[in-house]
Amino acid sequence: MALAAAPPTKGKPAAPRPAAPAATATVPSPTAAQPPKRIFPFPIEEHLLPNGLRVLLVKFDSPGLVGYYSLVRTGSRNEVEPGHTGFAHFFEHMMFRGTEKHPKEQYDELLSQAGVSNNAFTTDDCTAFHAFGPTRALPLIIELEADRFQNLKYPEDDFRTEAKAVLGEYNKNYSNPTEKMEEALLDTAFSVHPYKHTTMGFKADVEAMPSRYAYSLEFFKRWYRPDNTTLIVVGDFDAASTLQLIEKAYGSWSGRSATIAIPSEPPQTRKKAVNVSWANPTQPRLVLAWHTPETRVSTPWAALQNVLGPYLFGPTSPLYNDLVLERQLVTSLSGTYWDHRDPNLFGVFATLKSEESFGEVQKAIDATLAELRAGKVDAKRLEDIKSNQKYGLLNSFDEIESVGLALVFSISPTGDPRALDALFNHMDALQPKDLVEFAKTRLIDTNSTAVTLVGAGAKPPPGIPEYTPQPAPSTGDAKKGGAR
Incomplete structure (x- = not known):
């Protein structure tokens, strides 16, 4: 889960929110009308x-x-x-x-x-x-x-x-x-x-x-x-x-x-894909990501995405069993998500054994998402993951640093040191239908960006252009007034 993870070594009053397509207006199941539990x-x-x-x-x-x-x-x-x-x-x-x-x-x-x-x-x-x-x-x-x-x-x-x-x-x-x-x-x-x-x-x-x-x-x-x-x-x-x-x-x-004034990211309307060619031999890699409507840790959307990553791509998932354990097409598979102040990305990262498997790996991911969009959810496994997320974080509170970091990553996106309580109350309220709705409206091709990477001598997937850095946008100026 994002809040339990170590900070990046590479080292977000709220800014204007990017507009979401009308189809995504449905918010994940709200918490019941009762006092929130303190987590x-x-x-x-x-x-x-x-x-x-x-x-x-x-x-x-x-x-x-x-x-x-x-x-x-x-x-x-x-x-x-x-x-x-x-x-x-x-x-x-x-x-x-x-x-x-x-x-x-x-x-x-x-x-x-x-x-x-x-x-x-x-x-x-x-x-x-x-x-x-x-x-x-x-x-x-x-x-x-x-x-x-x-x-x-x-x-x-x-x-x-x-x-x-x-x-x-x-x-x-x-x-x-x-x-x-x-x-x-x-x-x-x-x-x-x-x-x-x-x-x-x-x-x-x-x-x-x-x-x-x-x-x-x-x-x-x-x-x-x-x-x-x-x-x-x-x-x-x-x-x-x-x-x-x-x-x-x-x-x-x-x-x-x-x-x-933070510029709002417009809705994505077409599938994007680029390839990175690496100068030295290395394992091929794939990352596939989708824009999401909200990533602040205190929101129902954040609760959903914290659970959805391990549900779709974690060690207990059928996809992991297929690609990592049975067919052994990839050596690692994991969801990628980090709580942010503004809407960001939800995705999956895979390290492949061979560039020849890009098509099969993509096909398996597509099939998994299609099943979810069709309404297939393992309710028992969903509940197990929700429990694991909560108690995994609580078990990490055995040293000063983990407690301090939990507060840092609560305050950073929300300003609220008690955002964890909201996150897990929303997580408790999550229903299978929420995952299905998210997949139908967000985990779709026109909202996706794929990046592949191949090492020296390897061929990228056909039809994917080589990545070239984009011009930096002219986004504004810091001044008095506007949104922080």
């Missing part, structure tokens, strides 16, 4: 500072240990200006460049001496910084994090150096065939929404980053503001004294984040 097992003490900074305090049985998250609800989704994709991820790097009070080397040394490990990650919808260490180091963590969020400072030479490092990271990431397929999928499936580019950004924009120093200063002013930031403290700590420390350290932080 997230830990009480959340929530505070809102006068400057708009949100603070969540979550006690967890981790004697002497604490986790500290600084969540900025800005990711690659916010990169609407042509020529500046990848900047949210790039700025994650710059946040480790230090301040006048605590230069980079001192910042690193202080945390290391205190036994604190720290890192960060960027997604389509957010940038999250995290630190883990002994509870006695919490005052130091708060001091250092508050300082860099308010007083970050770096010279242009450091900026240029980091920009070159980010280009190196891009080249490293996209020497991986699967990463390149993701880039091709998003670029092909989306036409105007910023989800068209990966978190790393378009390569031309990454190459131009060394010249964007002035823009980087503006980016910090736009997005690293208290009203766009949530602090999450998880573990063994005193709530009252921790809140006092946070109020003192962050209380003078001022400013409001920028607002932007």
Whole structure:
């Protein structure tokens, strides 16, 4: 399930929603008219500072240990200006460049001496910084994090150096065939929404980053503001004294984040397909994805898609048994879905043994979807998967990091730390007919995008054009006013 997964290493008031075709107006079965069940097992003490900074305090049985998250609800989704994709991820790097009070080397040394490990990650919808260490180091963590969020400072030479490092990271990431397929999928499936580019950004924009120093200063002013930031403290700590420390350290932080108009992705009306030819020998791969009407974790649509992936493509599915175990045409098969702030994609990813099997694998997937559209649903297996999703997540809450990440990936797309409760209440209400309706209206050819990949010397499926990067859309500007 998306919320239980590890964060991507490549590092979304709501934006306008893409219009959905009229045929998809049916929403999955609503929850019964009764008080929602609480799924997230830990009480959340929530505070809102006068400057708009949100603070969540979550006690967890981790004697002497604490986790500290600084969540900025800005990711690659916010990169609407042509020529500046990848900047949210790039700025994650710059946040480790230090301040006048605590230069980079001192910042690193202080945390290391205190036994604190720290890192960060960027997604389509957010940038999250995290630190883990002994509870006695919490005052130091708060001091250092508050300082860099308010007083970050770096010279242009450091900026240029980091920009070159980010280009190196891009080249490293996209020497991986699967990463390149993701880039091709998003670029092909989306036409105007910023989800068209990966978190790393378009390569031309990454190459131009060394010249964007002035823009980087503006980016910090736009997005690293208290009203766009949530602090999450998880573990063994005193709530009252921790809140006092946070109020003192962050209380003078001022400013409001920028607002932007996110362009709505128009409905897809034709089947899309591209091939990626890899320069070296590698196993052939296939990804097939469909646009979905909603992917925020608190919605019935998200509950449906979290279940539908393992139902159609997971180890208990007839398709998995056919392609992986019996005919052994593929070595791996899985659903692909990640909760997002705006509508995104639902799909399937397969690694094949031979490019000669593309046709058979596609035929088997098509047959599986046709059965679902015809109303064939294994109700018992559906209930088992719903149960597995819920208890699999609950069983993962055995360490600080998993609890913190669950909150990060609840807040990032929805703004609501209790979104998990809504997700699983919607999941409990799911009926077989909901899967059938989704398949009829969404899992159709005219709403699909396919990407194949073949290695050196292998032939792609006939009739599929080679992928070429699409021109970056001119999508707008960040300014005051509009939707965040």
